[in-house]
Amino acid sequence: MDLISEVIRTVRIGYAGARLTRQAAPGGVRFPAFEGSGSHIVMHGACWLIGQDDPVPLCPGDIVLTSSGAEHGLSQAPCALRDLPLLEMDPRPPSPEPASFEFLCGIYRLEHGQAPQYLRALPDLIVLSPDYDRHPAMRSLIDLLAANVSMAQPGSGATLRALLDLILVQILRQWHGDNTSWWPEVAHPGIAAALREIHENPHRQWTVGRLSEVASMPRTAFSKLFTTVVSQPPMRYLTGWRLSRAAQLLHETDASLARIAPQVGYSTEFAFSAAFRREYRSRTRSSAS
Known part of the structure; x- marks a missing residue:
């Protein structure tokens, strides 16, 4: 049973979006709970993943999967989730001024439903630290996604969804590889x-x-x-x-x-x-x- 393919087919019915966010010191943002799934990729600088449990340090290249839209935050320093301001979804590109940390966000928002049962069975927040030398495809996909959201070009809407699909496949494959006992x-x-x-x-x-x-x-x-x-x-x-x-x-x-x-x-x-x-x-x- 190819559950990953079923996941991709299900999330495709929702809105797909991505953006690059830059935070200056002392920086931090909170993402409200939503129906769907998303991911963050740390592009530059170090930060902390803030959830309901202890803060988790993140380094450049680390990936966070919000499997079923749980509330969470990213911050330059450990803090309580309630202390972080909500992220304003501004369509404008981020400021070119120096930033403490920079991250790439991707999201599938499902207006009439919720994340697939498989994703909802995973932990709310999953942190991966890919070995990009062993998995160069992931690095290439991230670079393509970053370029896609940095400048508007013909076909960007189609390539965005395809890139998010491929990145989610890579994330779930690595999760399976690192957690062979999951749903044995x-x-x-x-x-x-x-x-x-x-x-x-x-x-x-x-x-x-x-x-x-x-x-x-x-x-x-x-x-x-x-x-x-x-x-x-x-x-x-x-x-x-x-x-x-x-x-x-x-x-x-x-x-x-x-x-x-x-x-x-x-x-x-x-x-x-x-x-x-x-x-x-x-x-x-x-x-x-």
């Missing part, structure tokens, strides 16, 4: 088969019993293992995938709700709309709490 059961053939059926055939009237048959496992054992692997019960995961797939179809096609609903397992557009409202309201309440 996904290699279980039964769970992989159930996930594949959910992803490829969301329109079918799945039940836990039918999915356990696909996995060739007893129902109780399947439900327990699936929940451990995916961090969600089977039917909860199915609902999330159906709505993510529906959002992708709405974004990429001109199909009406009436045509999309049966493609993702809902008998009518009204049933689909009701499911979407329930899911979105529950996510909003969870974020608020």
Whole structure:
């Protein structure tokens, strides 16, 4: 089961953006929580990642993945997250004046949903220190992204999304390489088969019993293992995938709700709309709490 490819397909339905930010001493910014995923790449100078846990020092070349949009900050010195000012998303390029540290931000903002289940199962904030000699492709992608956001050129919108996709793939590949025990059961053939059926055939009237048959496992054992692997019960995961797939179809096609609903397992557009409202309201309440 190629989860990384599924992640990329899901985040593509959202807004993709990037910017270069420069901070003069004493500098620091706070990023509010949002629905989606993002990353920061330290381009120049040293700083600290500020989250809910202890501050983490960052050096040039370090990468921070905000897997599911958790609130966080970057600061020249350790501090409390609440003490950092919110970053103002100014479309103008950063000031050319000397800066203490400089970082490149990339973001996938999902207006009608949230980060894929896989990303939400990762730690909120992940720090990577790539070996660029061993992984020159990552350095090339970062340089291309920096050039893309530094000057407007024809085709910049298309190349931006492609570069963010490729960088996210590289980040997740390195995370997997450094954390080989993460979601080890996904290699279980039964769970992989159930996930594949959910992803490829969301329109079918799945039940836990039918999915356990696909996995060739007893129902109780399947439900327990699936929940451990995916961090969600089977039917909860199915609902999330159906709505993510529906959002992708709405974004990429001109199909009406009436045509999309049966493609993702809902008998009518009204049933689909009701499911979407329930899911979105529950996510909003969870974020608020």
